[in-house]
Amino acid sequence: MKNADLSAFSSLLMAWNRNFNRRAMPWKGIKDPYKIWMSEIILQQTRVDQGEKYYTDFIASYPTISQLANANEEDVFRKWQGLGYYNRCRNMIVTAKFIHTENDAIFPDDYDSILALKGVGEYTAAAISSFAFNLPYAVVDGNVVRVLSRVFSLHASYFDATGKKAIQALAQTLIDKKEPGKYNQAIMDLGATICKPQQPDCSSCPLTLICQARLTDSIASFPIKKERKPLKERPFHFLVFHTTSTIYLTKRSGNDIWKDLHTFYCIETEKLTQKLLPDFINTRELNKPLVLTQILSHQKITGYFYLIPLQTATSLKSLNLISVKKTAINKIAFPKLILSFFENNQYL
DNA sequence: AAACCGGGGTT
DNA sequence: AACCCAGGTTT
Structure with a gap:
């Protein structure tokens, strides 16, 4: 030049x-x-x-x-x-x-x-x-x-x-x-x-x-572009444990998407099988999930939301979940996909 | 050096 | 559907 x-x-x-x-x-x-x-x-x-x-x-x-x-x-x-x-x-x-x-x-x-x-x-x-x-x-x-x-x-x-x-x-x-x-x-x-x-x-x-x-x-x-890679598929199966007053969450950790934000108990798998589920849940008892997807820059998240109403929370002990009053979820930080789920479930 | 990390507006 | 945004950290 x-x-x-x-x-x-x-x-x-x-x-x-x-x-x-x-x-x-x-x-x-x-x-x-x-x-x-x-x-x-x-x-x-x-x-x-x-x-x-x-x-x-x-x-x-x-x-x-x-x-x-x-x-x-x-x-x-x-x-x-x-x-x-x-x-x-x-x-x-x-x-x-x-x-x-x-x-x-x-x-x-x-x-x-x-x-x-x-x-x-x-x-x-x-x-x-x-x-x-x-x-x-x-x-x-x-x-x-x-x-x-x-x-x-x-x-x-x-x-x-x-x-x-x-x-x-x-x-x-x-x-x-x-x-x-x-x-x-x-x-x-x-x-x-x-x-x-x-x-x-x-x-x-x-x-x-x-x-x-x-x-x-x-x-x-110009400018020379960066080559784009295909989206990674992430199938997330969310078990939405809740009682009449309380909902159960987990805080994501590790070096992965949505670190430090809260979601429901999450099982990432293509196909949800019995051995991937907690002992007290039977695949046959699961209702048809609500399916919500979200496209991000690098991955495509498909969320399968299974509503699981409980009388008591005693069976959840081993899952190390965080219990939150349903009236207090507006104090918790969630990723967009979970917010979309809440918008679709006013009755929770 | 390459992979990974959200969500959204614009075209 | 492609592009790309006042990029940075981890592996």
Whole structure:
């Protein structure tokens, strides 16, 4: 690529940002690293539109990192409910507690310390460093990859190691060293509002005259995409034990989907057989299950919900279930599929 | 390096 | 149905 284009890129972008960029978001321009961190964690792999109300709710409920650190964890997960990638929520809690107890509730102010926080990778560390502390670290998110890939017709893929390094190095070359926060915000805003994945608005783009993909009419070829793998099928058989007043749940653990969220007693199997069931249940006694499916990015969940009313809970002892009053399930955090089940079972 | 982790909007 | 979103951690 030409050096002239490298220097033109940033000045054209910053001029567009000053004169035309009217994108507004609740966290834009804020300097409080806690709030910036919160917004960035929420926005990981999440569209701005989807994350906004969660951000507003979290900041209103927990105005400071110490209030988040001292919050009831189930309440925090409950607020995160529906956002997905629940590891983000647990890491957020871990980091809030860490900063509150180990760092006098003071958010770290250098890149390496920020990067060391749980749930913070290179993108998020660069975002916090530049937005809160005006440090010159270039963000590389999906927007940046797309803009740079098109403007410089990068045939490197961000989804292999060398391509990733090349794109990060280019991004770092281009950043405005005096106003890194504004620059990072501007390139992401451009990607989100002009240089969109589909049907980019090239006629409004400040870079249209130096955009190599545009000049060679090959915008659709950039950026290089990641190959998609087929969905993994997950058949979940849920035994919904309940008495008139109580329902029985389990908290998911391990490194699997929905960690730390609650579901019903779950047996993952293609075909539910007698020996997979607890001793006191007979396959013939099971009613026809309610079947609900949910498509996720990487797997297809099919939930088979078997309602199992009980007179007493004595037979459940060995299953280590959590008993919850039916009137209190609104205090518990569930994945979407379980919420869908509740919506289909008002009589529970 | 590759696998894994949700949910949803847009086209 | 495909694409992809202000990515990060674990194996």
